[in-house]
Amino acid sequence: MTAQTKTTKAKTTKTDAFEDTIQNAAKASTDAMQDGFGKAMIAAGELGQQVQANTDALVESFTVFGKGVEAINTEVSNYAKTSLENGVANTRALTNAKSIQEMVELQADYTKSAMDAWVAGLTTLTGMGTALIKDTAKPINDRAQATAELVQGQF
Secondary structure: OOHHHHHHHHHHHHHHHHHHHHHHHHHHHHHHHHHHHHHHHHHHHHHHHHHHHHHHHHHHHHHHHHHHHHHHHHHHHHHHHHHHHHHHHHHHHHHOOOOHHHHHHHHHHHHHHHHHHHHHHHHHHHHHHHHHHHHHHHHHHHHHHHHHHHHHHHO
């Protein structure tokens, strides 16, 4: 074998080795990119599911809040109606009273029943308000818990 043939063969071997190195690097880069893209697509899907679940929780929370406010408004309206009716009835009774003593007794009884009704109504509204806050926050709290568990599972 001549020196020129040996040199040509050595160059061919080096060129083949270089091409193999480039091909291996390109394949590793492509594989890593495909793997990263696959993971990114999975993460995007999970993120989409999280966003949808969070949106659903907000809608549920607003729905619960709306219904709760409606129930409170109904309770306040009923109290106002009953209070007005009782006031009118008391006024009629006062106009039909036969003496000042009877008027004082009627007014004292009305005042006591009105205060009792007011305290009972206030107690009811306080309970309704407390329940409304708790029920409105529940869907959002549940989503926060689920998100925290998801994040903890990632680390």
